[in-house]
Structure formats: structure tokens, C-alpha cells
Amino acid sequence: KSDKEVASLRINLTYGDMNRLFFQNIASLSRNASDDVPYGSFSDYVRLNPYDSPYNADGSLNNDLAFYAANPLYEKNLSSYIRSRSGSFIDTFRIRWTILSSLRVEASFSYTQTKSEGETFYSPLSKRFYDKDAAKRGSFDVSNGTAVTLSGNAFVVFNKGWGRDNANLLSLTAGVNVESAQSESHSFSALGVLSDKLEHPSMATGFAESSHPGGSEDRSRMLGCYVNANYIWGNRYFVDLSFRYEGSSKFGDDNKYAPFGALGLGWNLHKEKFLDDVEWIDVMRLTWSWGYNGQTTGSPYQAITTYRYDNKNMYYTGVGTVPIRMGNPELKWQRVLKNNIGIDLTLFKERLVLSFDYFRNTTKDQLMSIPLPASTGAENITVNFGENQNTGYDFSVAAQIIRNRNWAWTSVINGSHVKDRIKRISNTLKNTSYQVDLDSPLMLRFREGGSQYDIYAVRSAGIAPATGQEIFIKKNGEYTFKYDTEDEVVVGNTQPKLQGTWLNTLRYKGWSLNFVFSYTFGGDTYNKTLWEKVENIDPRYNVDERAFTDRWKNPGDLSRYLAIRQTTQTYNSERFVERLNELWLSSATISYEFQAKFLKRLGFKRLAVGVGVTDLVRFSSVKYERGTSYPYSRTINLMFRPTF
16 A cells, blocks of 8 residues: 655735736645555566465465565565655745836746655565575665755836727837756665664665765756737737747856747738628637747756766875766757647637647757767767657637536547657767667667657568467568568557547536546557567566467467467567557546525635546557556545635
């Protein structure tokens, strides 16, 4: 059993008049406490052999399972624990001064502090130490950290409207922003606890082997200024212009500052005379935007050559240092060029609302940390490795199907499609492959012109009925029993063709029912369950029954899986790539809002109560295990929302 407790408090204080001088301070405090199971993940239960009994003949717990496996019931009765605590405090002060009807000044200052601590203790009686000396059984892992962020933003706004009903409007904004972030962490690991009851790190006999106290300290700064301009002509046409010049300490000395600009255009067609007589169109708007924004990802010291002291390098003149990261003074901002065109429609007196956007986003100077050869003396370097382009569309359809005095039914469906293409990558990355999963043999590779979500494997014609061997297809189309990584090609893509949600809200008087479906279609997945539990099995652990019923056994068998005897080599085979289509009910909520007449007696303006659940049911085209590392939970939420 694991548990998590969350508590939060928010205080909002306001004073003044929004049309003159206005002050606001919002303070929030939150605390999280969680306790996890220290006797293994749920996958440890799943792979235990069914012939092992958790109890001995005399009824005591069995701590001698096959192949030195741990008995979770036995581990549960030890004093081991995994605890984590965290808390945050956020205070934001805002001031707004309206100097003239068309001129105002605003400023905000924010302070954020987060603290976290964690402690993991494993009893010396735990099976994980069965092959250790008595003096090295039992362990502690202790960590804590603090982070503080200060930020400020100040700007001036000028608005001027003219014409009939102020149909023409000019808005100008200019401001500056600043941010300072600092974090610090400490950690250590200890071994050797002489008793199951000594649950304090001071009781350990020493640090873990080849370890020492650890920690880190990070600092970063940001400074920027910006100007925005917006012009609306006749409530029909509008233009948005923005320019930002921002700097960050995370980038190289030659490129700490970078400019970002954007342009947006819009046309309200429903304001044109040729649509005056079309009563069923409430809103018809065309929009287009183009511009850059910047992303400050990565380590605060990614552009600086950094070292660490190593007590293995002790010299007469002092202790030596070892390089960790090679600096890159030319490291640039990661920029995204966004190009978007869209249409918004509101029809039939707001009974139907439609929107569609087509976009093309190009990420330039992408940041990536790449490993370096040992001859360089450093472990890695952060570089701008290339460009990646995403094209696709988003859509949304909202309909008020029923709308009368007592009943209302609103349905909203939205979706998106994204296709990516790698336009340019570095030579180092061309020769690098990344695993889909740490426990999976299948690789994702980056190739110019390809997708970062492409799955590479050798094509397969299935299992030969006569021999039980796999028949591979070479790049030239020839069939062979010999596996060769040079024959790997693109056999799938993990990016779905379409994904989104379907939201429904049904109301009757004070009652409200909400349920949300999520869906994903057209993507490919590597079925780890088939690879790990059916074919590439470990005979020491429990497996899927298909390992015995569906694998090749005798000449003439038509089977999808290799013979059991062939478990010595793992192939990147197309056989485990499957099309993933899923639909699941992600959440459902029922609530009731009390009537105002009843609330006046209690001193409330509004009061709503309700209950909600998540992850109720799921339909999938792929049969695979879910929640084996940590069980998926059907969360129940209780809602009490008063307004005074």
C-alpha cells in the first residue's frame, strides 16, 4: 500500500479600484507527503512463479523462494520505508495604476520557494542483501533540496479608441521582465545497519561502496524587454506586432541575448456587409500568425566548462579536479518559428462553435547534450544540433445539443494531428540511437528527412513452419534466416494519426454530469509484453501463457513466435510492432449546485458539491500489460466548492 497526502491554502487580498489604483496579493502554500512501498513494484508480484508459496508449512512467511526472489509479503513486515515530503510557498504582489483613461502602468513581483526531502531505508533482513556480508546489509538513501525563484514584470499600456462604438482601437504595450533562480540539493547513501529496528541514518556503519556525499547548486538569471502593438480597424481587421529581446545566463557568452518577433493578422468576416443577411452565422474569423519564441531549456551551466574535485587525485600541491562538461561559448537559444493559419466559426446563435488551425512549427538550434570521447577529458557537451519541423492541425467542435429552461447538453470534441520531419542534424547524432524503453531492444534513430518517432527494425516474413526460425527480409527484398542490423528500415512510427478528447456535460436544474473520453488512433507501438513475457522470456520468472500455447513446437506449426529453445539472441524484429488504437473514459464527475435562496440562510453566495472518478474503462487494439511497475488507480475525488 502506498499513499499520498496533499494540502494547500490560497489567500487572495485585494484593495483599491481597478479604474484607479489597485493592489493585489496572492499567497499560496502547499504540502505533499507520500509513502511508497519499499518491498518492490507491482511487476515484482507479476513475475513471481505460481508454484512458489508465500507461506511455509508451519504458516510462517517463506523467505526462500526460487531463484532468490523476494517474497513481498515477507518484505512488507520489515521496517523498510520510502518517504518523501515537499512543500512550496508562492507570493505574488501586483499593482495597477490607471493614470488616464487610456494609460495605465502595471507591475508584479513574485517569490517562489520549494523544499523537498526524501529518505529510503531497506532493512538488513531484506532479500536484496542475501549475497552481501553482514556488515553491508541494510541501506539508507537521504536527500533534500531547496529552490528559490524571484521574478518581476513591469509594463505600461496605452489604449486609444475612436470611431463609432470605438470600432477602431490602438493598443501599445512596453515592459521589462527579470528572473533569478537558485537551487541547492544534498544527498548521501549509507550501508550497514545492524538491526531491523535501527531506522535512522546515524545507525549505518558507513557510506555505500564507491560513494560519497553528493549535491548540487544551480543559479540562473534572465533579463528581457518587450513591446507589443495591436490595431483593430472597424472591428473587421486587426494586426498584432510583438518584439522581445531576452537574455539568459544558460547560453554562451557570444549568444546570451537573442531577439524574437511575431506578426499576426485577422479578419472578422461576419462584420462585412455581404454577410449581414446571413443570420445563422454569428462569428466567422480568419487568423494568421508568424513568429519566433525562445526556450530556455537545459542546465544553468550547460555553456560553461565545469569540473568536480576528486579525492582520488590527491597531490602535494592539493586535490585535483576532473572535467564534467566541456563549455560551449557559441551555444545559442533554442528557437521555435511558428506559422499558423486558422478559422473560427460560431453558428446558430452560439449553438455550434467550430475552430480549425493548421500549423507548421520549426525548431531551430535545438539543444542536446551529447557524450564525448574519453580522450577529450570531459563527459559531455551541450550543442545546437539541428532543426526539426512539425506540421499538423488542431480542431474543435462544440455543440449545445439541448438548451432549455431545465435541461442542457453540451458536447465538445477536439483533436490534433502532428507530423514531424528532421531537417538537419549533427554528424554525432546521425550515428546515435536511443532506446524506446530501457528494458526494450527496439531503437529510435534520428535521420535527416525522417521522423524522430520512426521505429527501425528488420522486416520479418514470420516464422518458418518447417524449422521454427524467423525469416528476415533484407533491404533488397531477399529472404534470409540471418539477422543483420544493416537491414533495419523504418517499420512504424509512434506518432498517432489523430488524438484528442470528447467532453460531454449534461445539466438538469442544479445537477451536472460530466464525462470525458480520450482517444488515439493510427500510431504504432512496440509491444513489450510480447517481447518480454512471450518470446524473450527468462525461465526463472513467471511468463505469459502464450509462451507455451502460441510458440512454435513441431514442424508444420503456423506460429507467430519462435521456438522456446531460441532465447539466446534478441532481434529488432518487425513482428512486435503493432498499430495502437485506443479509446478510454478518462474521467466522470457528478455534482450539484444548491439554489441561492437556500444558501442565503447559511451565509454562502454559491455552493457546489460532487464526486468524480478517473480511468474507468479502456478499449485498445493492442493486448499489453499496463500498470505493472505501478498499478493504475481509479481515483475518487470529492468536491466541496463554497463561495462567500
